Amino acid sequence: MSVVIEARDAEFAFGRTPALRGASIAVDAGEILAIMGPSGSGKSTLLHCLAGILVPDSGEILFDGVRVDTMSEPERSSLRRDRFGFVFQFGQLVPELTAAENVALPLLLSGVRRTQALRRAYAWFERLGLDGMEQRRSGELSGGQAQRVALARGLVAEPQVLFADEPTGALDSLTGEQVMDLLVSAAREQGTTVILVTHEARIAAYADREVMVRDGRVNAPDRIAS
Amino acid sequence: MSVPLTLLGLLEREPSHGYDLKRDYDAFFGRGKPLPFGQVYSTLSRLARDGKVVISDVAPGSGPDRKRYIITDLGATEVEQWLTQPVDPEPHLQTVLFAKVVLALMLDRPADEYLDTQRSAHLRRMRELTEIKRGGSLVDALLADHGLYHLEADLRWIEMTGARLDALRKAVRP
Numbered sequence: 001m002s003v004v005i006e007a008r009d010a011e012f013a014f015g016r017t018p019a020l021r022g023a024s025i026a027v028d029a030g031e032i033l034a035i036m037g038p039s040g041s042g043k044s045t046l047l048h049c050l051a052g053i054l055v056p057d058s059g060e061i062l063f064d065g066v067r068v069d070t071m072s073e074p075e076r077s078s079l080r081r082d083r084f085g086f087v088f089q090f091g092q093l094v095p096e097l098t099a100a101e102n103v104a105l106p107l108l109l110s111g112v113r114r115t116q117a118l119r120r121a122y123a124w125f126e127r128l129g130l131d132g133m134e135q136r137r138s139g140e141l142s143g144g145q146a147q148r149v150a151l152a153r154g155l156v157a158e159p160q161v162l163f164a165d166e167p168t169g170a171l172d173s174l175t176g177e178q179v180m181d182l183l184v185s186a187a188r189e190q191g192t193t194v195i196l197v198t199h200e201a202r203i204a205a206y207a208d209r210e211v212m213v214r215d216g217r218v219n220a221p222d223r224i225a226s
Numbered sequence: 227m228s229v230p231l232t233l234l235g236l237l238e239r240e241p242s243h244g245y246d247l248k249r250d251y252d253a254f255f256g257r258g259k260p261l262p263f264g265q266v267y268s269t270l271s272r273l274a275r276d277g278k279v280v281i282s283d284v285a286p287g288s289g290p291d292r293k294r295y296i297i298t299d300l301g302a303t304e305v306e307q308w309l310t311q312p313v314d315p316e317p318h319l320q321t322v323l324f325a326k327v328v329l330a331l332m333l334d335r336p337a338d339e340y341l342d343t344q345r346s347a348h349l350r351r352m353r354e355l356t357e358i359k360r361g362g363s364l365v366d367a368l369l370a371d372h373g374l375y376h377l378e379a380d381l382r383w384i385e386m387t388g389a390r391l392d393a394l395r396k397a398v399r400p
Contacts (some may be wrong), residue, residue: 038385181360201381202374205352212342217344
């Protein structure tokens with residue numbers, strides 16, 4: 001397995017409050033990795049640095065061997081749009097758009113023609129058990145349905161890496177596990193690397209491996225053991 | 227709860243009499259179920275027979291027993307191995323884990339590392355159960371869920387204990 005994304009000694013502070021204190025992590029292509037840790041440990045900050053949303057104060061972020069932390073904002077923006085997908089906990093769907101338009105959004109932003117983008121988006125509705133929901137708006141969807149639409153949007157452009165920050169945090173146990181089951185199945189089919197932030201062990205158990213973030217540092221027991 | 231290993235752990239702290247061992251065992255690990263004197267002495271006899279403790283000169287203790295027990299290198303090695311090995315990730319192991327954490331703190335061992343090792347073993351077992359759940363029938367899924375929820379409860383205990391290690395250290399090492 002080759003490493004697709006990596007942080008080396010990443011440090012990041014919010015003002016004078018350190019969030020990452022020399023965090024290092026390497027994720028293999030196609031791997032599903034869970035980042036765990038208590039509230040305030042720095043796990044979401046690490047995900048945001050890996051995804052090029054935040055730039056570490058020091059240290060390096062590499063994607064496919066290329067430094068992300070030294071890229072300009074427009075370069076990082078296009079990297080996020082073209083190579084990465086995202087699923088978050090709350091408020092992801094644009095309420096003015098239909099579910100299908102929400103799913104097609106990353107394709108439209110990448111310049112794919114509307115007809116083709118919507119055709120690709122529609123294919124995801126059957127795949128995720130959302131038949132008949134295509135024209136609904138976010139207010140007409142249950143929490144689980146909305147999160148599946150968000151998952152489809154995160155994967156529709158076939159990203160190399162999907163970043164999922166507490167993707168089941170707002171869902172009940174059963175719905176959350178259904179979303180995780182779909183996420184893992186779709187990622188495996190596409191060969192997408194998944195970096196999943198969660199504080200729930202049952203959700204982390206869907207991953208191939210877990211790392212613990214504590215006080216801004218990464219502890220990777222499985223990698224050390226092997 | 228492994229009584230022999232727990233008594234050995236207490237003996238690694240300092241040589242002790244059977245009466246004092248029972249008192250410490252009951253205080254830290256008994257939780258309303260005092261260890262019978264008979265079991266204390268039969269366990270110590272077996273440990274002595276197996277070369278894990280030796281009986282030093284007879285000296286006055288707090289109770290009627292005069293024998294003073296000292297852990298041997300073999301016994302200390304066994305305690306070391308027991309503490310460092312993760313417990314099989316099965317439900318209801320809190321009492322064993324609890325004993326390990328308290329003893330590790332008493333002996334100034336890295337309890338946080340033991341908890342990390344245990345967390346890793348638990349998550350590995352949870353991944354196995356999740357795979358069974360995803361690939362099996364509904365009955366398989368329900369059985370797997372039963373195990374998963376119990377393991378998750380253990381993990382929450384591990385997290386809480388990890389967050390309280392400093393306070394716990396002060397409580398067991400006055």
